Amino acid sequence: MPTIKITKRAVDAAMPTAKQFFLWDTEVKGFGLKTSVAGKRTYVFQYRTGGRESATQRFTIGEHGSPWTPDQARKEALRLAGLVRRGVDPREDQRQKRKATVALAFDKYAEAFVEGYLKVHWKRWKEAKRILDRDVVPVFGKRPLTSITKGDIDDLLSSMNDRPALKRQAYSILSKLFNWAVKTRGDITVSPLTTMDAVPTVRPRDRYLSAEELAAFILAADATPYPFGNYFRVLAGTLQRRETVAGSDWAQFNSGQELWSIPARLMKNGLDHVTPCNDEVVEALGSLSAGRAGLIFTTTGTTGVSGFSKAKKALDKRMVAILRTRAEERGEKVEELDDSILLPGWRLQDLRRTGVTALQAMGVPVEVTEDILAHTSGTREGVAGVYNKYRYLTEKKVALGLWGEFLRDLRSTILAAEPHRKWLYADRLKRLDADPA
Numbered sequence: 457m458p459t460i461k462i463t464k465r466a467v468d469a470a471m472p473t474a475k476q477f478f479l480w481d482t483e484v485k486g487f488g489l490k491t492s493v494a495g496k497r498t499y500v501f502q503y504r505t506g507g508r509e510s511a512t513q514r515f516t517i518g519e520h521g522s523p524w525t526p527d528q529a530r531k532e533a534l535r536l537a538g539l540v541r542r543g544v545d546p547r548e549d550q551r552q553k554r555k556a557t558v559a560l561a562f563d564k565y566a567e568a569f570v571e572g573y574l575k576v577h578w579k580r581w582k583e584a585k586r587i588l589d590r591d592v593v594p595v596f597g598k599r600p601l602t603s604i605t606k607g608d609i610d611d612l613l614s615s616m617n618d619r620p621a622l623k624r625q626a627y628s629i630l631s632k633l634f635n636w637a638v639k640t641r642g643d644i645t646v647s648p649l650t651t652m653d654a655v656p657t658v659r660p661r662d663r664y665l666s667a668e669e670l671a672a673f674i675l676a677a678d679a680t681p682y683p684f685g686n687y688f689r690v691l692a693g694t695l696q697r698r699e700t701v702a703g704s705d706w707a708q709f710n711s712g713q714e715l716w717s718i719p720a721r722l723m724k725n726g727l728d729h730v731t732p733c734n735d736e737v738v739e740a741l742g743s744l745s746a747g748r749a750g751l752i753f754t755t756t757g758t759t760g761v762s763g764f765s766k767a768k769k770a771l772d773k774r775m776v777a778i779l780r781t782r783a784e785e786r787g788e789k790v791e792e793l794d795d796s797i798l799l800p801g802w803r804l805q806d807l808r809r810t811g812v813t814a815l816q817a818m819g820v821p822v823e824v825t826e827d828i829l830a831h832t833s834g835t836r837e838g839v840a841g842v843y844n845k846y847r848y849l850t851e852k853k854v855a856l857g858l859w860g861e862f863l864r865d866l867r868s869t870i871l872a873a874e875p876h877r878k879w880l881y882a883d884r885l886k887r888l889d890a891d892p893a
């Protein structure tokens with residue numbers, strides 16, 4: 457093996473060949489330069505920790521370039537040689553330093569994972585970070601990585617059963633995090649997900665509400681008390697995501713509530729978003745007697761509404777009562793029908809698909825509906841996505857105005873055109889509230 461004093465001139469002269477080769481320093485034993493086939497030049501230190509009989513090990517100091525010059529790399533090799541003389545394996549020394557630098561508390565480790573892995577390897581790292589910050593870190597907090605078990609992760613994922621796409625994403629992120637901790641960092645020896653079955657890929661949903669179901673939703677939302685009654689109306693009227701609406705603040709709206717400027721922290725794509733508000737939304741906001749300051753939908757005053765599953769369950773019961781009454785009025789025999797037949801399973805997310813389906817039927821261009829939903833694709837990326845917050849604003853105002861009229865027409869058709877039905881629904885809802893089981 458060639459030996460030479462490793463200097464900058466020697467490093468610059470090291471050219472790639474058909475296979476990787478090494479230059480070994482004449483001044484510090486074990487210090488060398490590895491040149492790959494692609495021309496990458498890396499400083500290494502070769503050593504044995506158990507005498508001549510032990511296997512040779514090789515430690516990577518770093519790639520040539522700042523901060524690793526030949527002199528700096530040689531100094532590091534001298535330090536490593538000193539560790540070996542004291543019986544310390546440089547690899548173990550590196551692991552201990554990493555543990556001291558990055559605490560094993562989950563919240564801190566998640567931060568290091570974002571910087572060391574997600575930003576490097578995941579194009580949509582901001583979304584993964586948002587899931588970690590919002591759905592995972594609050595659960596595990598400062599618990600050491602070594603204390604988190606398969607059961608803990610299973611409990612976390614089970615809490616997301618009503619959100620299968622989120623459950624799949626959380627599983628994938630945690631799997632990468634723990635594998636990174638085992639294979640790349642060496643901070644733990646085994647991942648708690650090793651024996652856990654993978655969460656299956658979620659099939660794209662195609663559920664949307666029929667006009668009959670949407671009418672039931674509107675009436676049920678009208679009958680739901682604050683905060684969720686108004687919340688459901690704004691959710692449907694704006695076609696935004698449930699967490700976005702839950703985090704809405706009065707300061708985000710202009711004086712007449714006709715324009716909503718949504719900050720990036722509330723958006724899945726991590727970009728600021730501006731959306732017009734139709735009459736349905738303005739009315740839902742205007743009916744609130746709050747002091748027009750702080751969060752709009754809150755029970756604590758400091759955090760947005762949560763408990764969506766419980767609120768959705770109560771909403772479904774109201775919807776079923778309305779659908780049953782409407783079917784009876786048509787002369788249908790529905791006494792023995794199960795609730796799931798009257799109202800097949802749906803999610804709040806399906807309101808967005810319902811709105812888009814209606815807008816497409818009304819002839820609204822697909823690029824406008826995509827912008828209403830704030831889907832990041834095509835021209836939404838790059839400079840346009842960052843700076844052009846008001847794109848399609850006029851077109852979105854028209855489209856959402858049509859959608860708002862459609863929602864209001866459904867309500868008026870049921871209640872105004874045939875006012876006697878209003879009392880039938882009110883009676884059903886009263887009985888429902890008296891007997892919530």
